[in-house]
Amino acid sequence: MNAMQNLGAALTRDSALSRNILLxxxxxxxxxxxxxxxxxxxxxxxxxxxxxxxxxxxxxxxQPHHSLRRNYPASARFRWLFEWLRPFLRAYIVESDLDxxxxxxxxxxxxxxxxxxxxxxxxxxTELDVYSDEYQWLAHxxxxxxxxxxxxxxxxxxxxxxxxxEAARLNISAMSFGALGANAIxxxxxxxxxxxxxxxxxxxxxxxxxxxHGGDVVWEIGSGYFGCxxxxxxFDPGHFAERAAHDAVKMTEIKLSQGAKPGHGGLLPGPKVxxxxxxxxxxxxxxxxxxxxxxxxxxxxxxLVQFAAKMRDLSGGKPVGIKLCVGYxxxxxxxxxxxxxxxxxxxxxxxxxxxxxxxAAPTELxxxxxxxxxxxxxxxxxxxxxxxLKGRVKLAASGKVTSGASIAMNAALGxxxxxxxxxxxxxxxxxxxxxxxTDTCPTGVATxxxxxxxxxxxxxxxxxxxxxxxxxxxALHDIVVxxxxxxxxxxxxxxxxxxxxxxxxxxxxxxxxxxxxxxLLAGVRHEQSARWWAxxxxxxxxxxxx
Numbered sequence: 001m002n003a004m005q006n007l008g009a010a011l012t013r014d015s016a017l018s019r020n021i022l023l024x025x026x027x028x029x030x031x032x033x034x035x036x037x038x039x040x041x042x043x044x045x046x047x048x049x050x051x052x053x054x055x056x057x058x059x060x061x062x063q064p065h066h067s068l069r070r071n072y073p074a075s076a077r078f079r080w081l082f083e084w085l086r087p088f089l090r091a092y093i094v095e096s097d098l099d100x101x102x103x104x105x106x107x108x109x110x111x112x113x114x115x116x117x118x119x120x121x122x123x124x125x126t127e128l129d130v131y132s133d134e135y136q137w138l139a140h141x142x143x144x145x146x147x148x149x150x151x152x153x154x155x156x157x158x159x160x161x162x163x164x165x166e167a168a169r170l171n172i173s174a175m176s177f178g179a180l181g182a183n184a185i186x187x188x189x190x191x192x193x194x195x196x197x198x199x200x201x202x203x204x205x206x207x208x209x210x211x212x213h214g215g216d217v218v219w220e221i222g223s224g225y226f227g228c229x230x231x232x233x234x235f236d237p238g239h240f241a242e243r244a245a246h247d248a249v250k251m252t253e254i255k256l257s258q259g260a261k262p263g264h265g266g267l268l269p270g271p272k273v274x275x276x277x278x279x280x281x282x283x284x285x286x287x288x289x290x291x292x293x294x295x296x297x298x299x300x301x302x303x304l305v306q307f308a309a310k311m312r313d314l315s316g317g318k319p320v321g322i323k324l325c326v327g328y329x330x331x332x333x334x335x336x337x338x339x340x341x342x343x344x345x346x347x348x349x350x351x352x353x354x355x356x357x358x359x360a361a362p363t364e365l366x367x368x369x370x371x372x373x374x375x376x377x378x379x380x381x382x383x384x385x386x387x388x389l390k391g392r393v394k395l396a397a398s399g400k401v402t403s404g405a406s407i408a409m410n411a412a413l414g415x416x417x418x419x420x421x422x423x424x425x426x427x428x429x430x431x432x433x434x435x436x437x438t439d440t441c442p443t444g445v446a447t448x449x450x451x452x453x454x455x456x457x458x459x460x461x462x463x464x465x466x467x468x469x470x471x472x473x474x475a476l477h478d479i480v481v482x483x484x485x486x487x488x489x490x491x492x493x494x495x496x497x498x499x500x501x502x503x504x505x506x507x508x509x510x511x512x513x514x515x516x517x518x519x520l521l522a523g524v525r526h527e528q529s530a531r532w533w534a535x536x537x538x539x540x541x542x543x544x545x546x
Contacts, residue, residue: 087434102355107402108426114471115427115464131502138408139495141484148480151473152487154416156251158345158392160309162317165216165250168197169476169488170407170469173356173398173419174220174255174323176204178268178277179436183456184428184445185209190458191427191465192216200419203255203291205280206243213462217248220323221311222255223265224291226281233290235297237314239282244315252311253350254304256295256324259399260357262370263327265293274448301331301338301538309344321348323398325356326376330543333520333536336387341538346393349384350419351376353399357422373399374413378512381414382529386520390414402426404475408483412491412508427468428461 057073060066068076095105106127113120128135157164172192177185185207192199192215199215201207203222210217221228221240228240244252257263268277268289278285298307304322312320326332339345353373357366371379377397384390397415401407402423410418422430429443436446444456480488483495493508500506508514513526524530537544 102400103402103422103426103432108432111402111423111426111468115468117467117471120471120475131499133499133501135499136409137497138405138412138479138483138491139497140482143484145481145484145486148477148486150477152489154394156321156394157319157347160345161312161319161347163319164347165198165319167394167396167417168195168469168473169417170401170472171197171218171417171419172199172424172465173421174200174202174253174258175421175425176202177207177209177280178204178272178448180445181441181447181449181453181456182207182209182276183453183458184425184461186212187428187456187458187461188424188465189213189215189217190462191424191469194462195466195469197469198250200253204277205282206246206249207276207280211246211248214248216250217246218251218253219244219249220253220255222291223293223295224281224289225297226283226291229282233292233296236282237310240311241314244311244318249315249318251319251321251347252315253348254295254308254311254320254322256322257327257352257370258323258356259325259352259354259370259373261361261365262325262354263293264362264365266291272448300540301334302342304335305338305342305344305346308346312347319347321346321350321394323350323352325352325354326371326379328543329379329532330535330537331541332379333383333532334538334541336383336389336520337536337538339389339393340387345389348394348396349380350396350398351380351415353377353397356399373397373410375512377410377413377415378508378514382513382515383520385414385517386515386524386529386533388518388521390517402472404472404477404479407472407476408479408488408491409496411488412493412496416489424465424468427464428456429464 053074056077060069060073060076063069066076068079099105110120112118130137153166153168155164156167172188175185175188179202180188186209189199189210190213193213197216198218199210200218201210201220203220203224203226205227206217206219219227224233225235227243228236230236243249268291270287270289273283273285273287273289275285277283277289281289283289298304308320308322312318322335324332335346351373353376354366354370355372377395380395381390384393384395394416395414396417396419397410397413398419398421400422401410401418401420407418425445426432428445430441430445431443433442435441439447439449441447441452444453447453476488480486483491485491493512493514496508497505498508498511513529515524515526515529519525520529520533524533531546534546535543
């Protein structure tokens with residue numbers, strides 16, 4: 001009796017011991033089932049179920065790597081099962097319509113509805129808490145516009161550009177071939193062709209899939225100079241000129257940084273450098289492909305604008321601009337000083353917000369480095385307006401753009417047009433499974449797997465891409481009319497309101513400084529902007545000591 005009591009106490013104290021005893025009991029039961037199986041066929045079905053579990057449990061019991069599996073053979077694996085199921089269960093069962101990151105169910109549903117041509121109206125009023133400090137809205141007019149044109153475009157290209165481009169108000173942001181599969185790239189480009197807007201290549205090079213359907217292309221050139229590089233990774237003017245001359249290439253964009261991982265390069269391991277990727281990027285097949293953190297073609301603001309002027313000449317006079325996630329404000333101000341110093345004017349600047357991102361990025365960088373879009377856009381607007389360059393240099397915004405309202409709000413802060421990446425991924429069928437970096441995207445968008453890409457039918461998805469863009473611009477037009485304006489260019493900061501608390505709201509020009517034309521040159525009144533301007537140096541990105 002004492003022995004049984006001691007065993008019971010031991011099992012109570014140590015559940016792992018009890019698991020192991022049950023495992024031995026299971027092993028004994030399996031041996032018994034094997035013994036009677038010839039006389040009792042039903043026992044074979046029992047063996048088919050329990051033998052694999054028993055084998056798995058024995059493996060767990062003696063493996064040295066995971067403590068949970070050693071102490072809880074077989075059953076510990078349920079933890080990993082539920083970890084794997086967790087994002088799917090949250091998305092489809094737990095989350096409300098307004099929950100979900102980075103995009104809520106309602107935001108995704110709006111894109112899906114517009115892409116499919118379904119009704120995108122919302123019943124029974126807004127679900128947003130209009131007294132929350134996250135709520136913002138646009139001021140409307142008692143006298144809505146009667147003459148606002150259905151569509152307006154943005155002329156990109158200064159007097160130094162001989163082949164300006166008419167950009168749509170919403171375009172496809174940078175997503176590289178490699179991050180996205182060939183079918184996704186083709187569908188996006190065909191959609192851009194059908195809808196009359198542009199498709200940014202991302203820094204992964206100008207692939208055949210970007211050119212196959214003839215949609216307008218903006219060729220993004222990053223620090224790796226993929227598609228226009230020498231063997232040592234330096235910029236190759238001849239190769240650039242050859243590819244930039246393609247009729248589909250309408251503009252060139254120098255990528256300085258991106259929102260998801262600002263100031264960070266990248267490495268594509270050799271085994272992933274396939275023949276197609278090697279040809280697209282001008283790198284050796286099967287060898288590691290490095291994208292360094294910074295550019296080798298320039299190191300100062302003046303060298304940057306000179307490099308842009310060189311690229312404009314090599315491309316036959318097509319517009320050239322830069323894309324960046326703003327970091328130190330004085331660096332952005334230094335670029336405008338360089339334009340004034342040299343007389344070389346960029347054709348456009350794209351501001352990428354820290355909330356942007358499509359593929360993989362280090363968590364610390366995507367969560368904690370880089371300026372959000374709103375602040376970055378206002379700084380860029382002030383840098384251009386304060387130096388009398390706004391208008392000549394066009395300004396675009398990129399970061400969580402999914403609706404006509406988000407385009408209008410960015411316009412109020414200075415943006416001439418917007419680019420979107422993840423919204424267009426949703427239009428392709430992306431379900432935000434958060435597996436972009438694993439090559440196991442279930443919808444065939446962010447994967448190189450031919451079997452997974454098979455699910456993405458190019459003509460059908462291209463129609464969805466074009467429908468989403470068109471419906472979103474229609475919604476933008478409705479907002480322009482409601483606000484009593486003629487074009488999105490007329491949105492101003494005082495028409496965009498932000499709630500501060502349940503009993504207080506402010507317009508954007510009350511929350512942020514918005515400089516007047518030429519104010520930086522004449523002596524800016526705002527102390528912080530004046531300090532950044534004084535710190536900016538056309539000959540160096542380093543902060544000037546004041």
